[in-house]
Amino acid sequence: MSTFTAPKGTYDLIPPTSAAFLAVRDALAAPLRAAGYGYVETPGFEDVELFARGVGESTDIVTKEMYTLTTKGGSELALRPEGTASVLRAALEANLHKAGNLPVKLWYSGSYYRYERPQKGRYRHFSQVGAEAIGTEDPALDAELILLADQAYRSLGLTGFRILLNSLGDRECRPAYRAALQDFLRGLDLDEETRRRIEINPLRVLDDKRAEVQAQLAGAPLLRDHLCEACRAYHAEVRELLTAQGVAFEDDPRLVRGLDYYTRTTFEFVHDGLGAQSAVGGGGRYDGLSEMIGGPALPSVGWALGVDRTVLALEAEGITLDVPPVTSVYAVPLGEEARKVLFAVVADLRRAGIATDFAYGGRGVKSAMKSAHRSGAWFALVAGGRDLADGVVQLKNMESGEQEPVALDAVVDKLRSRLG
Structure with missing residues (x-):
């Protein structure tokens, strides 16, 4: 099919x-x-x-x-x-x-x-x-x-x-111009449909894009003169x-x-x-x-x-619009516990007006980071069991590759300041 x-x-x-x-x-x-x-x-x-x-x-x-x-x-x-x-x-x-x-x-x-x-x-x-x-x-x-x-x-x-x-x-x-235009158009070599248009709305003939019609309109009366x-x-x-x-x-x-x-x-x-x-x-x-x-x-x-x-x-003109990425932050959880914690962090970021996406489907870190790159996000949030035990997530700059730990309760403020 x-x-x-x-x-x-x-x-x-x-x-x-x-x-x-x-x-x-x-x-x-x-x-x-x-x-x-x-x-x-x-x-x-x-x-x-x-x-x-x-x-x-x-x-x-x-x-x-x-x-x-x-x-x-x-x-x-x-x-x-x-x-x-x-x-x-x-x-x-x-x-x-x-x-x-x-x-x-x-x-x-x-x-x-x-x-x-x-x-x-x-x-x-x-x-x-x-x-x-x-x-x-x-x-x-x-x-x-x-x-x-x-x-x-x-x-x-x-x-x-x-x-x-x-x-x-x-x-x-307009009526005086219409009459003058009709007189002019009736003398041209036009097809039957165009001739009918002369009687209904002669101005429409002026808008005809065909080259053979335009060539005959060179001497047509101008509205500005009427x-x-x-x-x-x-x-x-x-x-x-x-x-x-x-x-x-x-x-x-x-x-x-x-x-x-x-x-x-x-x-x-x-x-x-x-x-x-x-x-x-x-x-x-x-x-x-x-x-x-x-x-x-x-x-x-x-x-x-x-x-x-x-x-x-x-x-x-070769102009490319500076369209902001759909996603500013991409969250990558490592393990089931991190999945639940980061899902809540993502919700907080969205409520704060920060466009954030999530690595759904339980993928491995390599696959998830590829998705983060494809999303166009400026930053990735990465967290595993050890990070959560320390009460932090890793904030990674996707352009420079630099990474730093950020306290869970400070993630929203940190990203607000980083994203301007």
């Missing part, structure tokens, strides 16, 4: 690699926690209609990439392909916007699912850290989120990423606030995010060391999304940063 393997396009996170992923998640979330964002967690699946309305029925995500299922009760559900629609749904359902403290600031972390052609940096199951600021229209909020993402990436030591910035206009100025005065002023302030904080960005008049709900500020973080899958994160303002999914008007802005892509970016 053959063993099972992970589904195509997915992966398992196992030690020691998983430690780097956890460190990246923590680093991406840390600036958010320091800026007043509270944690939210939503189900891994939602009503299909939430994404059809929110993400957009003409997007590849909804038409081609969404995993859907029918429940025994006949409900149509989808594994979440992105986080924003779910988080906004949760905030509306809990009436967080009525608590009187806007914007509602939320951050989240989790797995998302899209049926895509698997390749390096693009999986069918991927991990993101995201942030949403719900209920306030303010260029300072857009700038804050971009700044927080910039801080998160830099805290990991990344320098090879770029921030692309654009404005997609709003319901006042922005109303309010959108121009709003975008100018976002740029000004970022510049004042020393955040470097590139104006990209052709930047269009692949989701229908974006308005005004849109941005993407790209890393040139990742090849075709260069985007490591992105987001923007989505002032109309709440109304699209049945809520009140709640102007909002947010982003999602890919944990998988960020790990690849670290590898591309």
Whole structure:
């Protein structure tokens, strides 16, 4: 009988690699926690209609990439392909916007699912850290989120990423641009499916990654030439606030995010060391999304940063994170009496916040010390009958090999001071 393997396009996170992923998640979330964002967690699946309305029925995500299922009760559900629609749904359902403290600031972390052609940096199951600021229209909020993402990436030591910035206009100025873009696109040599997209959401055509389509888009009208005065002023302030904080960005008049709900500020973080899958994160303002999914008007802005892509970016720059070992101390008992005594010492060390492991299985000292080395522990605690008769255990420095006796009742304090 053959063993099972992970589904195509997915992966398992196992030690020691998983430690780097956890460190990246923590680093991406840390600036958010320091800026007043509270944690939210939503189900891994939602009503299909939430994404059809929110993400957009003409997007590849909804038409081609969404995993859907029918429940025994006949409900149509989808594994979440992105986080924003779910988080906004949760905030509306809990009436967080009525608590009187806007914007509602939320951050989240989790797995998302899209049926895509698997390749390096693009999986069918991927991990993101995201942030949403719900209920306030303010260029300072857009700038804050971009700044927080910039801080998160830099805290990991990344320098090879770029921030692309654009404005997609709003319901006042977008219609005129949409009409101009449709006129341009109708004159191109495009396949039938893309031609249908022109009528539903022409901006999605600009996001088409195929070289034969991109080659024809060189003369396409630019949104920045059609922005109303309010959108121009709003975008100018976002740029000004970022510049004042020393955040470097590139104006990209052709930047269009692949989701229908974006308005005004849109941005993407790209890393040139990742090849075709260069985007490591992105987001923007989505002032109309709440109304699209049945809520009140709640102007909002947010982003999602890919944990998988960020790990690849670290590898591309040759950055190895300084991840502390899982185990700081490894206890090796010699004999049954020592096993019981050291088991109690291990429990005391763990209660004191010191990561400690134990040589289980009654192995010999040689085998147990090999395990101690493999664990990455800084120190080993070794004790036999003679040590216990003297009321001590042997504390061994795993790096230098130096060993000293320590009184049983002083082990916790000794290791606290040694481990800092």
